[in-house]
Structure formats: C-alpha cells, structure tokens
Amino acid sequence: MKLKHLAAAGLALAIAAGALAQGKPEDEIRYRQSVMNVIGHAFGPMIAMAQGKIPYDKAVVAKNSNLIEALIGLPWPAFGPGTDKGAPTQASKKIWSEPAKFKHASDNVQQAVADLDKTAQGGDEKTVKVALGHLGKACKACHDDFRTKEFHRN
Amino acid sequence: MKLKHLAAAGLALAIAAGALAQGKPEDEIRYRQSVMNVIGHAFGPMIAMAQGKIPYDKAVVAKNSNLIEALIGLPWPAFGPGTDKGAPTQASKKIWSEPAKFKHASDNVQQAVADLDKTAQGGDEKTVKVALGHLGKACKACHDDFRTKEFHRN
Numbered sequence: 001m002k003l004k005h006l007a008a009a010g011l012a013l014a015i016a017a018g019a020l021a022q023g024k025p026e027d028e029i030r031y032r033q034s035v036m037n038v039i040g041h042a043f044g045p046m047i048a049m050a051q052g053k054i055p056y057d058k059a060v061v062a063k064n065s066n067l068i069e070a071l072i073g074l075p076w077p078a079f080g081p082g083t084d085k086g087a088p089t090q091a092s093k094k095i096w097s098e099p100a101k102f103k104h105a106s107d108n109v110q111q112a113v114a115d116l117d118k119t120a121q122g123g124d125e126k127t128v129k130v131a132l133g134h135l136g137k138a139c140k141a142c143h144d145d146f147r148t149k150e151f152h153r154n
Numbered sequence: 155m156k157l158k159h160l161a162a163a164g165l166a167l168a169i170a171a172g173a174l175a176q177g178k179p180e181d182e183i184r185y186r187q188s189v190m191n192v193i194g195h196a197f198g199p200m201i202a203m204a205q206g207k208i209p210y211d212k213a214v215v216a217k218n219s220n221l222i223e224a225l226i227g228l229p230w231p232a233f234g235p236g237t238d239k240g241a242p243t244q245a246s247k248k249i250w251s252e253p254a255k256f257k258h259a260s261d262n263v264q265q266a267v268a269d270l271d272k273t274a275q276g277g278d279e280k281t282v283k284v285a286l287g288h289l290g291k292a293c294k295a296c297h298d299d300f301r302t303k304e305f306h307r308n
Contacts, residue, residue: 031195034188038225041185067224071192
C-alpha cells in the first residue's frame with residue numbers, strides 16, 4: 001500500500017473512530033464509555049468465577065486481567081475539562097468539582113488492577129479471588145461517588 | 155471485601171457493563187462498537203506517524219500495537235446471529251449473508267495486527283510503517299465490504 005493510499009485510508013479510519021477529534025466532548029465521552037464497556041466485559045467472567053457461577057479458569061483470568069491492565073490507564077485523560085456534557089453520560093459533576101478525590105478513587109482502581117494482573121499471572125485461585133474482591137470494591141467505590149445512576153445530557 | 159459483597163458489587167458492575175446479557179443484540183452491538191472505538195483510538199496516532207503528521211515514537215507504537223493485538227480478537231464473536239439489528243449499527247447485512255467472506259476479511263485484519271505487533275516490538279520505523287500500511291489496507295477492505303456508511307436500525 002502506497003503512503004498516499006495509507007493516508008486516505010488512515011484518515012477515514014481515524015475520523016470514523018474519532019481519533020482526530022480529540023477534545024470534542026462527544027468523542028471523549030464515547031471513548032471513555034467504550035473503554036469501560038470493554039473492561040466490564042473482561043471483568044464479567046472473573047466476577048462469575050468469584051461467585052462460583054462458572055468454573056475457575058486460570059487462563060481466562062490471566063488473559064482478561066492482562067487486557068484490563070492494558071486498558072485501565074485509558075479512560076482518565078478523557079475526563080478532561082468540558083467533557084462533563086455533550087453526549088449522554090453517567091459522569092457525575094463531582095469528577096470536575098472534586099478532582100483530587102476522583103484522582104484518588106481512580107488511582108485505587110488502577111492499583112487494584114495492577115495487583116490483580118500480577119496475581120493472576122502466577123497466583124492460585126484463592127489469592128486471585130481476593131485480588132478480584134479488591135478490584136470490585138475499588139470499582140464500586142469510584143462508581144458510587146462519581147457515576148450517576150441515570151444517563152444525563154447536562 | 156467479603157464474597158457476598160463482591161457478589162453484589164460484581165453483579166451491579168456486570169449488569170452495568172452488559173456482561174451478563176451476552177446475546178442481547180443491543181449489548182453485543184455496543185460491545186463490538188466499543189472494541190472498535192478503542193482500537194481506532196490506538197491506531198490513530200500510528201496513522202498520524204505514518205503520515206508524518208507527528209514524530210515517530212517507538213514506545214507509543216509498541217504499546218498501542220500491543221493493545222490492538224489484545225483487542226482484535228474480541229469483536230468477531232459479537233457478530234452472532236440476530237445481532238444485525240437491535241441498536242443503531244453500521245454492520246452490513248453481508249456479514250450474515252456472506253459469512254465466509256466476512257471471516258476471510260476479519261482473519262486478514264487479525265493477521266495484519268499480529269504482524270504489526272511483532273514488528274513493532276523490535277522493528278525499525280520503515281518496517282513498522284509497512285506493517286501499518288498492511289493493517290490500514292486490511293481494515294479498509296473489511297469496512298468497504300461489511301460496514302455501511304450510515305448507521306441503520308434494521
């Protein structure tokens with residue numbers, strides 16, 4: 001593929017993905033929601049394992065923890081100034097009015113993910129389930145404080 | 155965190171993320187769109203580098219290629235039967251009427267991602283840009299054939 005073709009294809013892809021529109025509130029909102037959605041899907045089976053609803057699968061835990069570790073740093077920069085509205089969002093206004101608290105809560109989540117990923121690569125079932133519990137707690141704490149129950153536009 | 159609390163928190167998170175609703179068309183559509191959105195954001199800066207719009211950054215290329223490699227296997231199972239509608243989607247009906255062609259196109263994308271990731275971890279700028287070109291071409295080929303220009307509901 002020649003570079004000029006790559007340029008055209010790349011531009012089309014980038015526009016489609018909103019990659020060149022960084023800073024546009026609706027694109028930032030969509031991006032952070034997308035990341036959270038993918039993280040939630042990766043977390044789902046591990047929660048089901050922790051609950052005993054499906055058998056513990058070390059390979060899935062290792063793979064999904066690794067994926068979450070690769071994703072967990074991505075959403076926070078997308079909560080920039082002016083991205084509190086522009087598309088339906090569950091982001092609480094407190095994200096912007098209490099940034100230190102939000103950073104603390106999101107740091108806790110990232111630390112819990114790092115711990116889970118480290119544990120998942122070698123730990124036994126019991127240790128991993130403890131790490132999953134810590135992560136669940138950190139996620140919930142941040143959601144309780146900084147996510148509204150309903151989507152809002154303003 | 156006790157297991158019963160984990161269960162409650164986990165269930166809430168999983169429902170929020172649609173993780174337990176696997177098979178519900180709107181959730182599958184949202185999930186595959188989310189994965190594509192995150193992939194697009196990771197691809198964006200590499201396209202800009204290939205175009206010379208921003209300086210080549212080996213660390214970003216290695217990191218983003220690795221992320222795309224972790225994500226690229228995820229969307230395809232979410233194009234299951236009955237997920238051609240249920241929420242606004244750009245998925246062409248051809249995905250379900252020409253499954254072998256769709257599989258071929260998506261296999262090409264996954265191969266191009268694997269090649270890029272392998273190259274990105276050690277390759278020089280020129281080699282990586284060739285791999286980026288191949289991936290851009292594979293993405294575009296699949297989008298041209300299997301993605302509609304506008305969102306549709308039916």
